[in-house]
Amino acid sequence: MxxxxxxxxxxxxxxxxxxxxxxxxxxxxxxxxxxxxxxxxxxxxxxxxxxxxxxxxxxxxxxxxxxxxxxxxxxxxxxxQLAPANGTLARYRLQEWLNFITTELHKGFSPLFNAAMPEEAKALFRAKLAERFSWVDAQLEGRQYLMGEQFTVADAYLFTVSNWGQYVGVDLGGYPNLVAYRARVAARPxxxxxxxxxxxxx
Missing domain, CATH: 3.40.30.10 (Glutaredoxin)
Known part of the structure; x- marks a missing residue:
């Protein structure tokens, strides 16, 4: 491949x-x-x-x-076990996470990388991302990974997208569960x- x-x-x-x-x-x-x-x-x-x-x-x-x-x-x-078996509710939960990350987080970052985007507009996108990351932080309470104890493909995606904050002024420091989660994912070989x-x- x-x-x-x-x-x-x-x-x-x-x-x-x-x-x-x-x-x-x-x-x-x-x-x-x-x-x-x-x-x-x-x-x-x-x-x-x-x-x-x-x-x-x-x-x-x-x-x-x-x-x-x-x-x-x-x-x-x-x-x-990077994804639950097809046809199970757990698989749809995984897809739920993938859809959320792609539409609400990934696409939320896109305008922040656009040099032509006015700063006023970028502030609105940063505020919306802050809301979304606050929700993610709450979901991670008491969990090792998005789906529980098992690392899945959704974790690879969330880690990747949340990594962009440092480049476009989205501070994730106020989300302790997310910070600890990112450190766990980053430590994986x-x-x-x-x-x-x-x-x-x-």
Whole structure:
């Protein structure tokens, strides 16, 4: 498999999941600024959407959208319990988390990375993210991970997205459960490996 990624972007989530799964894969850097690969290939010829992540399967099929990709990876290695079994209520709970992270958190950060966005508007987005993270913090009370004691693909995604706060003025220091949770996730060997591979950890 090949994972097309951009350093520190949402593609870090499937990158972590691939390492947690122990599956062989190749990392291919795709710049979100130039939309070119390191060999000069136009990334739009690989993914017409132009963004990461994109997972190319061994048979040549390509899968886009992070929440779909991480569930696909998890289902290749059910013994790792990175996602509950399909058809169970727990699986829908996982999808509930993935949907929340992608729509309420991930998309909430997008305007903050836009240089053309007025500061007044950014303040509104920061305030909305603060509300959302306050809710997440409450959900983490007494839990090791989002789904309880078991690390899942939703944790890889929340860790990735919450990482962006430091770059755009979203302070997570006031959420003790979230801070402790982030430290737990960051300490996982697969997460350390992914961060090092992307140059995010020395």
């Amino acid at each position: 090949k994972l097309y990624y951009s350093t520190g972007a949402c593609s870090l989530s499937p990158h972590i999941v691939l390492r947690e799964a122990g599956l062989p894969f190749e990392l291919v850097l795709a710049s979100t600024k130039t939309h070119k690969l390191q060999d000069g290939t136009d990334y739009y010829t690989i993914n017409a959407k132009g963004y990461v992540p994109l997972l190319e399967l061994d048979g040549g099929e390509r899968l886009s959208e992070g929440p779909a990709i991480v569930q696909y990876i998890a289902d290749q290695v059910p013994a790792k 697969a997460v350390q490996e992914a961060l090092k591979a992307e140059g995010l950890l020395k």
